Amino acid sequence: MLRFVLSRFGQTIAVLLMASVIIFALMRLIPGDPVLMVLGDDFSQDAYDRMRAKLGLDRGLVVQYVLWLRSVLQGDLGDSILQHQRVSILVWEAFVPTLVLVVASVIVGVLIALPSGIVAAMRKDSAWDYGSMGFAIFAYSMPSFWKGILLIWIFSVHFGWFPAMGYVAPWADFGDAVWKLVLPAITLGTFFSGLVARIIRSSLLEVLEADYIKAARAKGVRQAALVYRHALSNALIPVVTVIGLQFGALLGGAVLTETVFAIPGMGRLTVTAILNRDYAVVQGTILAGVFLVVLVNLAVDLTYAFLNPRIRVA
Amino acid sequence: MARQLDVGDLPIPSSVAGAEAATPGTRAALRGWWRRFARNRGAVFGLAVLVVILVLSLFAPLLAPYDPIAQGVGPALAGPSLAHWAGTDSFGRDMLSRIIYGARIALVVGVVSVVLAMLIGVTLGLAAGYYGGWLDIVVMRVMDALFAFPIIILAIAMMAVMGFGVLNVIIAVAVGFIAPFARVTRADVLAVKEEPYVEAARLAGVSGPAVIARHVLPNVMAPIIVQAALRVSGAIITEAGLSFLGLGPPPPTPVWGSMIAEGRNFIVMAPHVSTYPGIALMIAIVGLNLLGDGLRDTLDPRLRR
Secondary structure (H helix, E strand, O other), X not given: OHHHXXXXXXXXXXXXXXXXXXXXXXXXXXXXXXXXXXXXXXXXXXXXXXXXXXXXXXXXXXXXXXXXXXXXXXXXXXXXXXOOOEHHHHHHHHHHXXXXXXXXXXXXHHHHHHHHHHHHHHOOOOHHHHHHHXXXXXXXXXXXXXXXXXXXXXXXXXXXOOOOOOXXXXXXXXXHHHXXXXXXXXXXXXXXXXXXXXXXXXXXXXXXXXXXXXXXHHXXXXXXHHHHHHHHHHHOHHHHHHHHHOHHHHHHHHHHHHHHHOOOOHHHXXXXXXXXXXXXXXXXXXXXXXXXXXXXXXXXXXXXXXXXXXXXXX | OOOOOOHHHOHHHHHHOOOOOOOHHHHHHHHHHHHHHHHOHHHHHHHHHXXXXXXXXXXXXXXXXXXXXXXXXXXXXXXXXXXXXXXXXXXXXXXXXXXXXXXXXXXXXXXHHHHHHHHHHHHHHHHHHHHOHXXXXXXXXXXXXXXXXXXXXXXXXXXHHHOOOHHHHHHHHHHHHHHHHHHHHHHXXXXXXXXXXXXXXXXXXXXXXXXXXXXXXXXXXXXXXXXXXXXXHHHHHHHHHHHHOOOOOOOOOOOHHHHHHHHHHHOOOOOHHHHHHHHHHHHXXXXXXXXXXXXXXXXXXXXXX
């Protein structure tokens, strides 16, 4: 177990370092002189040289990277040219709403996927099975931003049941927050439920073929009890893995969903920064996004190892 | 993993990898594959969708009733009518024409970016898997890192670097799909390179690249094709997402994603502006997903039941 944990930590650090190199290189490829972007049009050669030295651009690329990495590790992501604010603060403020949306969507997704996956597996090849799997493919295939607009059109414009946009932190006003999160969470959650329902169905079908289930069935345990008491707990392990594997897709989906519902999250921060050529912010949000995805993957792998005795004992 | 296949199990690889003439064996195998494929209703539906998209893209100038970027060909934001089957947008442009031309960009971006990613990813995977050693370690660690980027976020970053335009969208989308191709290819190369015929070729003094091209690549082609088929829909969704965010091909290019985004402002008065291109996008995605699933189930012998 310890060996597994250590080697996973090592891999994580290697991936993060490599990702930081990619992000650093990308930002250096941007056409245009960063010094000019800070100084504007009117400056002396002396001021230019001083700013260039201040930004560290007069040194070699490797030195620049090491210096940049050092400040990133100290939590310093630089300053936003436009918003006159530290990038780390901007990124943190934007990440919270995005994460709230992701968590709400995972909850909605599992709430939809569990019953439909179980029914599909228990009544394999029935209309229920085809119906719920057809819905899963649809839910998975609909682009989240379009689904969001449809939901707004139906449930806020037509019926007026839910607000079309806005965000309130759950710890500020829980009721209002949930109210405003319903449509965005359904938008992103149905995408997730489509994936999870298919996994639950196939892993449940596999578990139901296992010897210990056959033994329980031979003992006379009813089908429903079989599923709930014996099979489901084992079939849920892959669901944890899917959350890990799809966390990146969820984060990407959240970026688009936020834009539809005007949630002030990571998507809006990044896109505004790109349009304004505020590259320190772009760099910061992307770095934070990758960092989060890698950490969630690590957490999921460790959880999985812990749940799985074959790895835990080894 | 030892793979037990008879030659007939891999119809597509031999034909794609340029077997000089279709031998009776491959023809029979193709027929067998087609029988399995034709029984898969989802896959057939997907194929039909692909054919429709292809026809729309190829014959867009003939099929579109109006110029897709001409403004004021009808009243602004008019609902569907006989003159404008899908209504008009806020500039009085014909929505149906824009949706038809939009199919063209979706298809071009989807296919070209996946082919580009495939060329790069497969080359890297072949080299890493076949030569091993430090090359393998470096290439695969870079792929691990690329894999950690959510695809849309990597594409957003690329667009920030390169600026807008169709070609840049293709590159931005392609970068996100390189890692899966490299991984799939490498995994299969590791198995194939231990086969006696590869070893025989190597011992006979055939050069590395020649062994890879003649003996390794043809035998790892099936999962790569499946992977490509599965990724096209993802590429189209990514392009639509970029366009929706305003980071895609610049206006007035008719792109489904930006049409949906534009319609958002008129959702109360003119819901058709957003919903119709969305329906086109969704049908394309559902169809391509079903086609990809169908190819996977009928082509990949390991998954076939």
